[in-house]
Every structure is written in structure tokens, then in C-alpha cells.
Amino acid sequence: MARKKQRLVLRFPVGTVDEPITYTLIKEYDVMINILNADITPGREGNLLVEISGEKDSVDGAMRYLKGKSVEISPIIKTILFNQSECIHCGACASVCFPGALIMDTESRELRFSPENCVACELCIKACPLQLFELNFGVN
Amino acid sequence: MKRSFQEINEKIRRGKAVVLTAEEVAAMGKDHSPAEVAEKVDVVTTATFGPMCSSGMFINTGHANPPIRMERATLNGVPVFTGIAAVDLYIGATENHPENPAYGGAHIIEELIAGEDVELEAHAKGTDCYPLKDIKTTINRENINEMIMFNPRNAYQNYPVAVNTSNRIKYTYMGSLLPRLGNANFSTSGELSPLLNDPDMRTIGMGTRIFLGGTTGYISWYGTQFKTDAELNEHGVPVSNAATLAVIGDASKMSPEFIKAAYYEKYGVSMFVGIGVPIPVLDEEMAARLMIRNEQITTRILDYGDPDHPELGRTNYRELMSGEIELNQKKIKTASLSSIFQARKIADILKKQISEGIFLLTEPVEVFPKNKGLNSLDIR
Numbered sequence: 001m002a003r004k005k006q007r008l009v010l011r012f013p014v015g016t017v018d019e020p021i022t023y024t025l026i027k028e029y030d031v032m033i034n035i036l037n038a039d040i041t042p043g044r045e046g047n048l049l050v051e052i053s054g055e056k057d058s059v060d061g062a063m064r065y066l067k068g069k070s071v072e073i074s075p076i077i078k079t080i081l082f083n084q085s086e087c088i089h090c091g092a093c094a095s096v097c098f099p100g101a102l103i104m105d106t107e108s109r110e111l112r113f114s115p116e117n118c119v120a121c122e123l124c125i126k127a128c129p130l131q132l133f134e135l136n137f138g139v140n
Numbered sequence: 141m142k143r144s145f146q147e148i149n150e151k152i153r154r155g156k157a158v159v160l161t162a163e164e165v166a167a168m169g170k171d172h173s174p175a176e177v178a179e180k181v182d183v184v185t186t187a188t189f190g191p192m193c194s195s196g197m198f199i200n201t202g203h204a205n206p207p208i209r210m211e212r213a214t215l216n217g218v219p220v221f222t223g224i225a226a227v228d229l230y231i232g233a234t235e236n237h238p239e240n241p242a243y244g245g246a247h248i249i250e251e252l253i254a255g256e257d258v259e260l261e262a263h264a265k266g267t268d269c270y271p272l273k274d275i276k277t278t279i280n281r282e283n284i285n286e287m288i289m290f291n292p293r294n295a296y297q298n299y300p301v302a303v304n305t306s307n308r309i310k311y312t313y314m315g316s317l318l319p320r321l322g323n324a325n326f327s328t329s330g331e332l333s334p335l336l337n338d339p340d341m342r343t344i345g346m347g348t349r350i351f352l353g354g355t356t357g358y359i360s361w362y363g364t365q366f367k368t369d370a371e372l373n374e375h376g377v378p379v380s381n382a383a384t385l386a387v388i389g390d391a392s393k394m395s396p397e398f399i400k401a402a403y404y405e406k407y408g409v410s411m412f413v414g415i416g417v418p419i420p421v422l423d424e425e426m427a428a429r430l431m432i433r434n435e436q437i438t439t440r441i442l443d444y445g446d447p448d449h450p451e452l453g454r455t456n457y458r459e460l461m462s463g464e465i466e467l468n469q470k471k472i473k474t475a476s477l478s479s480i481f482q483a484r485k486i487a488d489i490l491k492k493q494i495s496e497g498i499f500l501l502t503e504p505v506e507v508f509p510k511n512k513g514l515n516s517l518d519i520r
Contacts, residue, residue, distance in 0.1 A: 090479040092315045092325070095324070108481070130400065131403060
């Protein structure tokens with residue numbers, strides 16, 4: 001069976017925020033959910049940035065369940081490109097990078113970039129004084 | 141153990157001087173006394189590589205035929221200062237292109253240092269001796285006369301940490317400050333920083349030969365906003381911005397690796413300047429100063445979310461360098477705006493040059509003022 005991994009922004013309409021949706025996804029659809037960012041206030045719309053992985057059928061089933069709950073699903077197709085060879089290792093990007101994709105090595109004082117942790121929040125684009133980051137719109 | 145500049149230079153000439161970086165001597169300080177350090181070490185190299193707005197470069201373009209007395213001029217569209225002699229210009233690092241705020245004087249300086257062509261456009265009223273009224277041409281490092289970097293204020297002795305308690309992201313010269321204490325930015329190389337290793341400025345003064353932007357430069361004066369009345373901590377270092385340096389050097393010999401244009405979102409253009417200062421271990425007292433460690437250097441945490449920048453607390457450079465500080469029971473991610481990586485590179489280069497006998501130390505021609513405060517600008 002093929003495995004599938006997807007990064008999605010889930011927008012919850014008013015009313016669904018109180019439902020245990022992630023519980024159902026894990027329990028009923030057997031998918032792994034990594035919550036990368038959450039902005040949910042009871043009684044209002046909520047946004048969840050997640051990485052869903054599992055067997056292809058499970059992930060597809062989870063998607064059908066979410067759509068049935070009127071959850072708006074937008075796959076992340078943005079990625080950040082980093083012109084790393086020009087980096088001067090100041091760290092201005094590291095302090096704004098909440099998912100930990102840009103980390104200053106405390107020993108070598110070199111900046112490390114782990115694209116797999118990047119959620120394309122774009123904060124580094126404005127933070128870098130050398131303007132070494134750019135947004136890439138690819139197809140997921 | 142006491143030694144003079146002359147004795148140290150004699151050792152350097154013979155290739156016998158023992159040179160360590162400030163980080164190495166800080167580490168050595170953990171199990172050596174100041175007397176032992178003074179016994180073993182002759183010179184300590186310090187360095188910083190941070191964004192320093194008060195920077196710029198004089199150039200002399202050479203005279204055209206017929207000649208022009210430039211009254212308004214731009215380089216790649218960036219206005220430059222012409223209020224001096226006919227073809228002398230000063231490129232201010234923070235001057236920006238009128239249509240492109242992310243491009244400015246610092247970029248022009250970096251491009252000229254890199255040997256690239258830059259478009260010069262200048263206008264004048266025309267005089268009997270300088271009849272030409274308009275000129276448009278390209279200049280580069282090879283076809284102009286001088287490129288003299290002169291920075292009125294660099295290498296701040298210490299600098300406060302910036303945080304933001306407001307509910308909006310603040311874009312500042314201290315970088316992007318996330319709302320509700322989302323991050324903390326600082327900008328000093330800590331135990332590697334030149335003026336924190338000689339806080340009384342016994343050896344750093346006018347005429348001190350330094351590493352500047354990849355070549356040899358000099359400290360030409362104390363920097364603007366230089367002050368000596370800042371509060372000191374128990375290790376004798378100021379807990380806030382205090383002394384500064386004005387520096388000068390031949391930019392035609394500099395390297396774009398150590399002079400880098402910067403742009404801070406919604407703030408403007410600035411310039412990373414690489415500076416290295418060698419400090420002679422004249423005696424035990426000097427050794428004790430040079431052994432200072434990050435945890436012994438205090439700095440204030442200021443709230444840039446409030447226009448008055450109130451102090452919220454204090455921290456030290458060991459905590460700041462760890463990547464996290466604690467403030468108001470909250471763990472806050474830290475980052476440096478100055479590059480420790482590059483500062484280390486500079487300290488190592490200077491160490492190598494001194495060890496190989498190609499970089500000699502200079503005794504200050506004059507020491508810096510001992511009592512200097514600052515005025516603020518009253519609005520009358």
C-alpha cells in the first residue's frame with residue numbers, strides 16, 4: 001500500500017470548532033497528524049496547519065470526512081527558496097521561524113535550514129537583511 | 141608581567157608573539173589566573189560583524205573634460221552627497237533609491253568594492269571654471285581615484301536587546317519583532333566584541349590599526365554618540381550602549397565578504413561592517429579584562445512595542461547566545477543581528493596576520509575622552 005503525506009491548511013467554519021475532529025481523524029481513519037500551527041478560538045472560525053500522513057486510502061478517507069464537515073482544505077503549494085551560499089549567518093530569520101526550519105547552531109554559530117520543517121509562513125522573507133529568501137509557488 | 145607596545149611588536153616581527161582570539165582567551169580564563177594569561181599571551185584579537193548604519197564612503201570620480209562641479213548626483217539612482225569639492229562624493233550607507241526602498245547607498249558601496257560598474261548621473265549650474273552642466277557615465281573601482289570608507293559610528297560597545305510586547309509585529313532596525321514577546325533580537329558579538337574587551341579604552345584609541353572590511357584600517361576618532369557615563373556592571377562593562385568608534389580605511393582594498401549591504405523591512409538600508417581590533421596584553425589588569433566571558437556581560441532588554449522603549453529586564457550574552465531567554469515567565473527565542481560566525485572569521489584572520497608578523501600594533505596617538513555624556517534634541 002502506498003503511503004501519502006500532505007501539508008494542508010484546514011479552515012474550520014463556525015460550529016465545527018467544538019467538534020473533536022483531529023480525534024476522529026486519528027481514531028477512525030488511522031492517519032498521523034502533526035499540527036504545525038493552530039489558530040482556533042471557540043465560537044469563531046479556526047485555522048489549522050497540519051501534516052497528515054498515512055496509507056493512501058486512509059488519507060483520502062480523512063479528506064472525504066473533512067469535506068463532509070465543511071472544512072475548507074487548501075494544500076500548501078508554497079515553498080521557500082533560500083539562497084544559502086550568500087548567507088552571513090546573522091540569525092535574523094531564526095528568531096522569527098516558529099516551526100524551527102531555520103536554526104542557529106549554538107556552537108558553530110552557523111545557520112541551518114531544514115526545508116522539511118518549513119511551513120512557508122513567509123516571516124523569514126521580511127526578516128532577512130540580505131533578502132535571501134523567496135517564495136516559490138510550485139505544484140504539490 | 142608588563143610589556144609595552146614596542147616589546148610586543150618586536151615579538152610580532154620575530155614571529156614569536158602568542159596571539160589568541162577573545163573567545164579563546166575567555167575559555168582559557170576558566171582555569172588560568174589573569175597573571176598566568178598575562179604571562180603566556182601577547183595579543184588578543186576581537187571582532188564584530190554587524191549592521192552599522194552610521195557608515196559611508198568618500199569617492200573622488202576624477203575630472204571630466206570639460207569639467208563639472210557636481211551639485212546633485214546619483215549612483216544607480218541613489219542620491220549621494222555632493223556638498224564638498226567638485227568631484228568628491230560621499231555615499232551614505234542608509235540613503236535609499238527613491239523608487240526602491242530596499243536598495244541604497246550600502247548596495248552601491250558593496251558593488252564598487254566588488255569591482256562592478258555603477259551608473260553616475262550628476263547635474264550642475266555650470267561655472268566659468270566648471271562649464272559642464274550634466275553628465276551620465278559609468279564608474280568602477282578601477283576608473284575612479286579614491287574610495288575611502290569613513291564610518292562616523294561603528295562597533296558599539298554594547299547594545300540593548302529588542303523585544304515587542306505590543307499586539308502587532310514591529311519592523312525595526314533590530315529586525316522583525318514578533319508581537320507579545322515572540323522573539324528577542326540582539327546585536328553584539330559579546331565576549332568577542334572589541335570595546336567590551338578593553339572597556340576603559342587603554343589600548344583602543346585614535347590611530348589604532350584595525351581590520352576593516354577585509355583590509356587594514358584605522359580608528360580615526362571616537363565615534364558619534366560616544367559616551368562614558370553608562371552604568372557599569374560588577375565586571376566593569378557598560379550594561380548599555382556606551383563607547384563607539386569612528387573608523388577609516390581604503391575601500392578599494394576591501395572585500396564584499398566583509399562589507400555587506402542590508403535591508404530591514406519597513407526600516408531601510410544599512411550595512412554590515414566587519415571590524416577586528418587587536419588588543420595587546422600589556423599587563424595583568426589588561427589580561428583580566430580580556431578574559432571576560434559572555435555570562436559576565438550584562439545587557440538591557442527594551443520594549444520596542446512602546447515608543448519610549450522601557451526596560452523590561454536584563455540578561456547576559458551567554459543566555460542570549462543559547463537561543464532562548466526568559467522574561468516575564470516566558471521563554472523567548474533569541475537571535476543575533478550581528479554575525480558571530482563572521483566575527484570569528486575576522487578574529488581568526490587577524491590572529492593569523494599578527495602571528496605571521498604582517499600586522500603590527502599601534503599605540504593610540506591620543507586616548508579617548510574620559511568624561512563624555514550625551515545631549516538629546518529638545519524640540520523648541
